[in-house]
Amino acid sequence: MLKKYALFLFIAAAFLCCKKSAKVDEVIPVTPVVTVDSAVLTSVKIEAKNNVGKITTDITCTIANGEITAVVPDYKVGKKFALTYAVKNKGTNIKNGDTLQVSGVTVTDFTKPVTLSVISKSGVTNTYTVKIKVFTGLPILYITSASAIVSKEVYVKGKVVIDANQAYPQDVTSMTMQIRGHGNSTWTLSAFLKKPYRVKFDSKISMLGMTAAKNWVLLANYDDKTLMRNRIAMLLARRLGSDWAPDSRFVEVVLNGDFVGNYLLTPQVEVNKGRVDINELTDKNVTDADNTGGYLLELDQKRDADVWFNSNKGYPFAVKSPDVPTAKQLAYIKKYIQDTEDAIYAANFTDPVNGYQKYLNSDSFVNWYLTNEIVQNEDARLFSSIFYYKDRNGKLGMGPVWDFDLSGGNIDYTVAKNPTGIWFIRDDGWFLRLAQDPAFIIKVRNRWAAIKDKEVKQIxxxxxxxAADLKLSQQKNFERWPILNTYVWPNAVVLGSYDKEVAYYKDFLQQRINWMDANMSSW
Structure with missing residues (x-):
């Protein structure tokens, strides 16, 4: 019995040993590593050694969402560069159309966006769009004038070349033009070293995607150290539907080879399609029906326009269009303004049929009013740049809004320096009287309720x-005009840095908006 049991154990042990040995000798299949073919750029650079005389430091491009972007810090170097490419897999070719791009060697013109085809060894293809900007990334206007620009009345002949810097469409990039000074205190005050300009083309030109026209303005924003008060107010006005609120673009200006700073390019206030788009009067409009419009007027205390008149309340109205009204046209618009004013101050002024609403578009007045009240615009309180229009067979409207460099707390000599405590625009002129009409009060309150949580907060x-868009531009501007530590009339504060100026502006507007909201029930 014991012999049988021992034999069983021996056989079992031998079986286990054989099985273990088999496991050791078993060949386990290895999954082969497959290299996935791809057409991917891992880095793109503009290297100084391959672009001698154009850059002194290597520039690493950003690659994101199929776009390759870079900003070259010098506006004088053009946009022809040799790019250095790194690819994920060997054997990958890069082409611009049919032209092979040799890394670090092939010079390509990047004036416009360039589409590159990246092709792997096996034929896998990927595409990238290359956008290379220069200087600050903003569009650049290269202006050459035949002589010095010394007058805001006399134009000087010249030429402008536009580098849209791939930010906006610009079909025509070089054109002849005329240029002169622009503005009042911004042009005449010797302390304002950076000057604004007005540009006039021979024919209508679209500038950076804006509606084509002959006349354009370059706002210097010298005393506004945020550089943005005009732009922000115009954006607000456009969102509120204020009549004919201007479009605008930030640009860099190089004048006769000299970089003169960051400017805001905007349409000139004029009767034109896409601007104040009303019927334009000429001396050929002779009938009574024709002469009901259109008119563009400016309330302007300077009283220096070619054609202007006073209302009985002493408000000076300049006739901006037509340029030279006929005697009949001038008589018509003078009477219409006076009839409007008389109706505003009449005993029955609240009558919806025979009161002031017979003559003016109250919705237009409300949108213009709120834009200027929110930013507390000094010039909009019966001084200048207060525009009115009247189209043919239409009522008197307000617009476009204009001139906001003395808004948002950028003033030290009136109550406008305080963000709270006063309805600044309401408490003067026609608005003071309109604010006595319950129907107009309701319009203002309802409009505020409709805009305060979206359009106003968007500010x-x-x-x-x-501020992000101007990060590089403001640095270059204040290198050219080092005034961040200097008082420029009529600054309320001198804070020493761009970021602090922007923070002050935001804080002023926040206080202003909070105060308006808290007090709107008593408007």
Whole structure:
């Protein structure tokens, strides 16, 4: 029995040993590593050694979402560069159309966006769009004048070349033009070293995607150290539907080879399609029906226009269009303004049929009013740049809004320096009387309720985005005009840095908006 049991154990042990040995000798299949073919750029650079005389430091491009972008810090170097490419897999070719791009060697013109085809060894293809900007990334206007620009009345002949810097469409990039000074205190005050300009083309030209026209303005924003008060207010006005609120673009200006700073390019206030788009009067409009419009007027205390008149309340109205009204046209618009004013101050002024609403478009007045009240615009309180229009067979409207460099707390000599405590625009002129009409009061309150949580709050997003867009531009501007530590009339504060100026502006507007909201029930 014991012999049988021992034999069983021996056989079992032998079986286990054989099985273990088999496991050791078993060949385990290895999964082969497959290299996935791809057409991917891992880095793109503009290297100084391959672009001698154009850059002194290597520039690493950003690659994101199929776009390759870079900003070259010098506006004088053009946009022809040799790019250095790194690819994921060997054997990958890069082509611009049919032209092979040899890394670090092939010079390509990047004036416009360039589409590159990246082709792997096996034929896998990927595409990238290359956008290379220069200087600050903003569009650049290269202006050459035949002589010095010394007058805001006399034009000087010249030429402008536009580098849209791939930010906006610009079909025509070089054109002849005329240029002169622009503005009042911004042109005449010797302390304002950076001057604004007005540009006039021979024919209508679209500038950076804006509606084509002959006349354009370059706002210097010298005393506004945020550089953005005009832009922010115009954006607000456009969102509120204020009549004919201007479009605008930030640009860099190089004048006769000299970089003169960051400017805001905007349409000139004029009767034109896409601007104040009303019927344009000429001396050929002779009938009574024709002469009901259109008119563009400016309330302007300077009283220096070619054609202007006073209302009985002493408000000076300049006739901006038509340029030279006929005697009949001038008589018509003078009477219409006076009839409007008389109706505003009449005993029955609240009558919806025979009161002031017979003559003016109250919705237009409300949108213009709120834009200027929110930013507390000094010039909009019966001084200048207060525009009115009247189209043919239409009522008197307000617009476009204009001139905001003395808004948002950028003033030290009136109550406008305080963000709270006063309805600044309401408490003067026609608005003071309109604010006595319950129907107009309701319009203002209802409009405020409709805009305060979206359109008004958007102001702060606009400011942050604009500050980001101007990050490089403001640095170059204040290198050219080092005034951040200097008082420029009529600054309320001198804070020493761009970021602090922007923060002050935001804080002023936040206080202003909070105060308006808290007090709107008593408007």
């Amino acid at each position: 702060f997003t606009d400011i942050d985005q604009t």
